[in-house]
Amino acid sequence: MPSTFRQNYHHAVFSTRQRKYLITLEIEVRLYPFLDGVVRDLRCTLMAIGGTRDHVHLLIRYRADVSISDVMRHIKGRSSKWINDTFPKEGYFCWREGYAGLTVSQSVVGDVEAYIARQMEHHKRVDFRSELLALLRAHGVEFDEADVFK
Numbered sequence: 001m002p003s004t005f006r007q008n009y010h011h012a013v014f015s016t017r018q019r020k021y022l023i024t025l026e027i028e029v030r031l032y033p034f035l036d037g038v039v040r041d042l043r044c045t046l047m048a049i050g051g052t053r054d055h056v057h058l059l060i061r062y063r064a065d066v067s068i069s070d071v072m073r074h075i076k077g078r079s080s081k082w083i084n085d086t087f088p089k090e091g092y093f094c095w096r097e098g099y100a101g102l103t104v105s106q107s108v109v110g111d112v113e114a115y116i117a118r119q120m121e122h123h124k125r126v127d128f129r130s131e132l133l134a135l136l137r138a139h140g141v142e143f144d145e146a147d148v149f150k
Helices: 025-043 068-086 104-115 128-138
Strands: 010-016 045-051 055-062 101-102
Touching: 010 068, 010 104, 010 128, 025 045, 025 068, 045 104, 055 068, 055 104, 068 104, 101 104, 101 128
Parallel strands: none
Antiparallel strands: 010 055, 010 101, 045 055
């Protein structure tokens, strides 16, 4: 076969340091387009974005020649710097180290997009801790619960 063909979808979830409520509405309405720009700059596609005051969900289609860890390093690093530069009166902003990364099949992309779109409504019933643990379990990710929220 002369070429390699791949389609990669990744559902990433990451939170603010100490899960503080740092993502105000003023920040959110500008942060989401900024994150889309970072993803496009990496020549990937942001399929969905959503979250709450303490965390963000992204569904990204990424290229075969880029690692998802590089994509996430750029997303978190560049957005953290941008928030601090753009909203200095808000105080120091930082994402929590690490992220949850879940692979997604093309057959459920629509379901994941809908799930991400409903984040504000979803979190009226479910807290972030419960949500993240349920996602990790549903995807068969091995983890030590004591380490997840250090």
